[in-house]
Amino acid sequence: MIDLNAVSLTPNGAAALHDISLRANERRIGVVGRNGSGKTSLARILAGLVAPTSGQACIAGIDVAKDRKAALRNVGILFQNPDHQIIFPTVEEEISFGLTQLGQPKVEAAHNTEAMLAQFNRAHWAKAAIHQLSQGQRQLVCLMSILAMQPKLIILDEPFAGLDIPTTLHLGRVLSQLDAHLVHITHDPQYLSGYDRVIWIDEGRIAQDGAAKTVTKAFVTRMQQLGEQDDFTHLSG
Template identity: 65%
Template sequence: MPLIDAQNITYAPNGVPVLSDVTLVSDARRIGVVGRNGSGKTSFARVLAGLVAADKGQVRIAGARVAKDRKAALGAVGILFQNPDHQIIFPTVEEEIAFGLAQMGHAPAEVAQQVQAILGQFNKGHWARAAIHQLSQGQRQLVCLMSILAMRPQVILLDEPFAGLDIPTAMHLSRVLEGLEATLVHITHDPGMVRSYDHVLWLEGGAVMQQGRPQDVLQAFEARMVELGAADDLSDLAG
């Protein structure tokens, strides 16, 4: 079974079509998902993570049916959102990292040990009792990433993780991500972010326009973006 097995995904919350017959079946280690704002990229990431259930189709990550078996999903897939404040729920760093581990069923002593281990891996042991609201956005994004990595998922979804970060912070986070053994699925509107990846999926209007080798898909994507940018009708740029 492929590591990522998402077939014929259709998603229409409140009857509004967002994704239509989207399929991604891959064992690639680095996967890019490109598209304009409103193309369905973030919704696809949320379906892959099991945060929302598809109306039609099926999603399995590392064999787990992520929408139906949430405990198994925690060890299969994690998601790093664009805005860390959208996923942080606890006041201190150690509490935030501990939450997912506790949800997986680890004993309190084991949770504490793993929290210290992930903080130590990033030389951030002194952050344990730090108040998250006092951290910068880049630091909060790193807390979110440590929380995900502590659960050791096989797949990590990145939803525009560098948005709002200054250049040095973005470069540091990029180096951390590049060094991970986990499979990365990077959601972005910027083709430059995924040019060196193994596989790219292009979403347009909630449907797959093209997928395959990055050089082929990104060339077509960039040509389409130039075409839209040259258009006189601003309605073509909506979404």
């Protein structure tokens, strides 16, 4: 499902990722790291939103940076802030947009949008103004927009940031029931309990890769060590 070959990213001359090679086919993969470690850069590479400076990123055999239409069919990304990806004023317009981008006629896209809203018991949201929804509700709209396109892989970039506890629990239940492969990027390993594999990114490199329990334990131990130091220069980022 995921095949990264010597991927580096150097936007504006500053290295964000260094020679990342990775092959993965697990259903649930977590990516942990501190702020500024390169997690979001990795997410954008996987989704095909940015091209690597060097190397190649393929999802399900597709070079996502070179074939954007195929990337849309295979990969969806849920950003930390839903306002960074919502572009339409109503819920039904937002969900339908991705379907029309895939080439569906408007009538078919409208039907599939209606079906997606019904699946989540949100048919009454169709005409709702998105700006009137809470952040958690907007995040759910973004997720429904992605799921309507039926991607093989969904990338979650800090999806619970800024959400209250009940909304986080609800969205977590929704995500746990999805059939698609998930790559969940977070600085908080508590959300990765039960995952098949966890990758720890540090300063743009893979620091550790393996079983979720092993990698998250090592990551938490290191973060605790940094937190106990008196030199705050180690805590930047």
